[in-house]
Amino acid sequence: MSFDIIAEPTVKSPRDGRPKRGRGFSSEETAQAGLTINEARRMGLIVDLRRKTVHPENVKALKQYMKDLEKLVASLAEEDKPAKVKDVAPADDLASLRAVKKTEVPMLVKAGIKTFEDLAYCDITKVAKKTGIDENRITAMVKAALRKV
Numbered sequence: 568m569s570f571d572i573i574a575e576p577t578v579k580s581p582r583d584g585r586p587k588r589g590r591g592f593s594s595e596e597t598a599q600a601g602l603t604i605n606e607a608r609r610m611g612l613i614v615d616l617r618r619k620t621v622h623p624e625n626v627k628a629l630k631q632y633m634k635d636l637e638k639l640v641a642s643l644a645e646e647d648k649p650a651k652v653k654d655v656a657p658a659d660d661l662a663s664l665r666a667v668k669k670t671e672v673p674m675l676v677k678a679g680i681k682t683f684e685d686l687a688y689c690d691i692t693k694v695a696k697k698t699g700i701d702e703n704r705i706t707a708m709v710k711a712a713l714r715k716v
C-alpha cells in the first residue's frame with residue numbers, strides 16, 4: 568500500500584490575496600498541529616522556516632495528515648500480523664494423501680510422523696519396523712509426500 572496523499576501548504580498571494588500553493592508549512596503551523604519541526608520533516612512534510620504566517624486551513628490539513636498516517640500505520644501493522652493457521656490434526660493432514668490409507672494414519676502418528684515433511688524425509692526401514700507396514704507401502708507414501716512438499 569502506498570501513501571499518495573501528502574499535505575500541501577497554502578499561502579495567500581501578496582497581490583490579490585488568492586490562495587496558492589506554498590513552499591512549506593510555517594514553524595508555528597506545525598506547532599499548532601502538535602508537531603515539532605523535526606517530526607514534521609520525518610513525516611515527509613516541508614517546513615519553510617522563513618514563513619511567519621499561520622493559516623488555519625494549513626493547521627487543519629496537518630492534523631488530518633497526522634490522522635491519515637495513524638490509520639496507515641495501523642493498517643500496515645495489521646497486514647504484518649501472521650494469519651491464524653487453523654490447527655489441522657495430523658490424521659487429517661496425512662489422510663489427505665491418496666497413498667496413505669486411513670487405517671495406517673494412527674500407526675504413522677505413533678511412529679512420530681505427523682506432517683508431510685516428516686513422512687517425505689523419514690527413514691523407511693525404521694518406520695516399517697515401528698508401524699508394521701510393508702516397506703514398499705511406505706516407499707509409495709514417501710513418494711506421494713515428496714510431491715506435496
